[in-house]
Amino acid sequence: MSETADTIELARCASCQARFLPGEGPCPRCGSTEVQLYLASAIGRVLAATELEVPPPGWSKPHLLALVEVADAVRLLAVVDGSLPSPGTVVSVRAEGAIYRSRSEPESGRGEGESPRPGNSGASFEPPR
Amino acid sequence: MSVQVSAIGFARFGKRPEGLVELAAESANRALEGIGRRPIDLLVVGTMLDHGPRGPASILPTLASRLGLEAAAGYRVDGASATGAMAFQHAVLALESGRFERALVVAAEKMTDRPTAELTGEIAGSLHASEVAAGATLPALAALITQRYLERYGGSTASLDAVSVHARAMAARNPNAQFRDEVTREGVAASRPIALPLRLLHCSAISDGAVAVVLERGDGPATVRGFGQGFDAVRIVDRSDLTTSTATRVAAQRAYESARLTRREIEVAEVHDAFAPFALLHLEDLGFCGPGESAEWFEKGWVAPDGRLPVNPSGGLIGRGHPIGATGLAAIAEVALQLRAEAAGHAIAHVPRVGLAQSVGGIASQNWVTILGREGA
Numbered sequence: 001m002s003e004t005a006d007t008i009e010l011a012r013c014a015s016c017q018a019r020f021l022p023g024e025g026p027c028p029r030c031g032s033t034e035v036q037l038y039l040a041s042a043i044g045r046v047l048a049a050t051e052l053e054v055p056p057p058g059w060s061k062p063h064l065l066a067l068v069e070v071a072d073a074v075r076l077l078a079v080v081d082g083s084l085p086s087p088g089t090v091v092s093v094r095a096e097g098a099i100y101r102s103r104s105e106p107e108s109g110r111g112e113g114e115s116p117r118p119g120n121s122g123a124s125f126e127p128p129r
Numbered sequence: 130m131s132v133q134v135s136a137i138g139f140a141r142f143g144k145r146p147e148g149l150v151e152l153a154a155e156s157a158n159r160a161l162e163g164i165g166r167r168p169i170d171l172l173v174v175g176t177m178l179d180h181g182p183r184g185p186a187s188i189l190p191t192l193a194s195r196l197g198l199e200a201a202a203g204y205r206v207d208g209a210s211a212t213g214a215m216a217f218q219h220a221v222l223a224l225e226s227g228r229f230e231r232a233l234v235v236a237a238e239k240m241t242d243r244p245t246a247e248l249t250g251e252i253a254g255s256l257h258a259s260e261v262a263a264g265a266t267l268p269a270l271a272a273l274i275t276q277r278y279l280e281r282y283g284g285s286t287a288s289l290d291a292v293s294v295h296a297r298a299m300a301a302r303n304p305n306a307q308f309r310d311e312v313t314r315e316g317v318a319a320s321r322p323i324a325l326p327l328r329l330l331h332c333s334a335i336s337d338g339a340v341a342v343v344l345e346r347g348d349g350p351a352t353v354r355g356f357g358q359g360f361d362a363v364r365i366v367d368r369s370d371l372t373t374s375t376a377t378r379v380a381a382q383r384a385y386e387s388a389r390l391t392r393r394e395i396e397v398a399e400v401h402d403a404f405a406p407f408a409l410l411h412l413e414d415l416g417f418c419g420p421g422e423s424a425e426w427f428e429k430g431w432v433a434p435d436g437r438l439p440v441n442p443s444g445g446l447i448g449r450g451h452p453i454g455a456t457g458l459a460a461i462a463e464v465a466l467q468l469r470a471e472a473a474g475h476a477i478a479h480v481p482r483v484g485l486a487q488s489v490g491g492i493a494s495q496n497w498v499t500i501l502g503r504e505g506a
Contacts, residue, residue: 021366023259028367048276050324052269056253057246059264067273067366075366077263087280099263 007039008093008100010074019072040071043105046089049080066102068093078102131504132224134351134465135343136163142338142450142459143307144241149180149188153237154195156339160233161196164343171229172196172203175216175236177454178251192235202229209255210403210451211490212236213340213458214497218356220344230345236459237339238452248335252453255491257364268332268404270365270492272324275406277371279326282421284409286326290317291427292405293330293447299434300444303475305459307336307450331405336450340459348504351465354390354483356499357383363494376496377414377487384485384498385416392416395500396481397467398438399460401489402445411487412440415498435478442467442475457488461499468501482506 011022015032026033047067055063064080068091078093078100085091091102138159140152147155153174161169174189189205192198208215213236220232240248253261256270279285294314300306312330320329344353359379362368368375385391392415400415402408412423417438426432432440443449443463446456464484466472483502490496 021364023364028362028364048273048280050269050272050276050326051322052264052266052324053322054246054249056250056261056264056266063264065263065265065269065273067277067371073369077260077265077366079263087276098259 005094006042008042008070008095009037010040010070010072012036012038019074021074021076040074042070042093044068044070044091044093044102046085046087046091046102047075048087049085051084066091068102076100130225130227130346131348132221132344132353133347133349134353134501135345135349136160137462137465137471138163138341139305139459139462140237140339141305142336142452142455145337147337149176149237149239150191150195152239152337152339153188153192153235153341156237156341157192157196157233157235160341160343167231169198169231169233169343170201171220171223171232172198172201173216173220173223173232173234174203174205175207175212175234175454175458176205176238177207177209177212178238178240180239196233198233207454208457208495208497209490210401210453211457211488211495211497212454213456214461214486214488214499215457217342217458217461217499218358218497221353221356224344224346232344233341234344234458235339235341236455236457238454239337240335240452241337245335255494260364267492268327269324271404271406272327274365274371274410275326275404278406278410281372284421284424286318287314288409288424288427289326289331289405290314291424292402292408293317295427295432296402296441296445296447299442299475300448303444303449306444306448307334308444308448327404333403333446333451336452338450338452338455338459340455340462342458342462342465350470350503351468351501352504354500354502355384355386355388356497357381357387358495358497359383361494363491365492372410373420374411374414374493374496376493377411377489377498380487380496380498381415384500388500390483390500394483395438395485397442397464397477397484398440399443399463399486400440400445401456401460401487402441402447403451403489405447407489408441408445411489415485415487434476439477442472442477457497460486460488461501464501468503
């Protein structure tokens with residue numbers, strides 16, 4: 001199973017059936033480690049978005065973040081390519097390494113989005129301390 | 130067994146030339162003088178940041194030596210921005226165990242000697258790694274929560290401005306506060322964006338400061354009536370509703386239950402306004418008003434010192450300052466000052482019988498509620 005341009009990978013708990021964003025951890029609802037991945041549509045809706053006036057180290061302006069709801073009410077935090085979307089905007093989402101990126105629909109092609117520079121902590125999912 | 134706050138000491142919040150140990154000792158010595166330097170057998174220290182080469186190898190024994198408390202036992206806690214509340218509640222538990230007689234709780238932070246970007250990065254350590262990976266900061270996530278809140282309840286940023294105006298008006302009365310000048314709604318609305326809808330004056334500042342309290346067995350005007358803690362998902366995308374705080378609701382319920390009282394008996398409250406919208410959201414989760422109703426409390430002045438429920442008479446985080454590890458204890462200490470009629474210029478209109486302090490850790494992933502009051506009130 002692999003993601004295509006139209007799909008992203010989501011997770012389902014085999015124990016409590018909760019749907020959630022995959023990560024390294026167990027089910028965020030019941031703690032079960034029996035997590036199954038599945039493919040869902042990469043189209044989502046923006047719940048909220050903001051621009052960080054002072055991006056953290058490794059990111060440059062403009063740095064925009066959106067909270068996006070995709071299939072099965074699963075939410076993700078996406079780096080926005082393009083202009084700041086208002087709530088309700090339909091976006092396509094794609095995974096890029098450890099992060100997600102979103103772009104407003106309907107727009108064809110992928111922009112040359114900014115990528116985190118080497119050394120950015122975004123390279124891996126580490127458990128929170 | 131009852132435990133009470135019997136002395137309070139502040140090292141004024143703000144940009145201070147002193148280091149971490151000096152600030153902590155300043156507040157501690159004030160509190161110790163308040164009890165005539167009677168013996169302390171437990172020292173609990175709260176700091177959040179890794180002070181590295183700027184700080185001592187270990188703040189706990191350093192402070193024990195500095196204060197002449199080598200004979201005491203002790204520990205240091207870290208609960209992100211709720212560190213001070215965590216230190217307080219666990220000192221109460223230690224006293225309730227019967228093992229200790231009298232505790233000194235000190236919460237301190239030194240921040241202004243470090244670059245803002247470095248601090249923002251370290252504070253982001255309280256967020257989920259996958260969200261930090263996307264370049265999220267605490268203000269950015271707070272901004273997303275704020276948008277959800279305002280949209281859900283049809284609120285406007287004017288309600289955020291009102292929270293900041295209130296905070297600064299209260300801080301102007303408080304000699305321990307960082308900001309002693311008031312601001313206008315227009316001034317707040319015109320301050321520079323941080324992560325819209327949040328602007329500079331909606332956000333608490335980087336501060337130095339320390340606060341200490343002495344806890345001992347017995348009853349008084351500031352007896353610990355009850356307390357509680359709650360968790361929420363660190364990864365905010367795992368929360369189904371960002372317009373309410375599970376951690377605050379759980380902590381409040383546990384606090385009210387252990388105190389055997391209801392929110393109607395609370396006569397003064399300190400809430401964790403790291404960002405102005407947090408005051409709105411958490412006031413609702415503490416049960417003082419219904420969802421989406423708290424903006425009216427600030428609009429109509431019900432939170433004023435002579436209002437229906439005085440809120441943040443200290444100035445809160447926005448006005449008093451936010452030395453991150455000290456803040457949670459400062460909120461509890463403010464309630465104790467009000468109950469003990471020691472608040473002087475920042476006293477509310479009447480000496481309250483029962484008060485509540487709420488603290489938020491990280492992006493509200495570990496919140497704490499503490500209730501103090503006269504026993505039987």
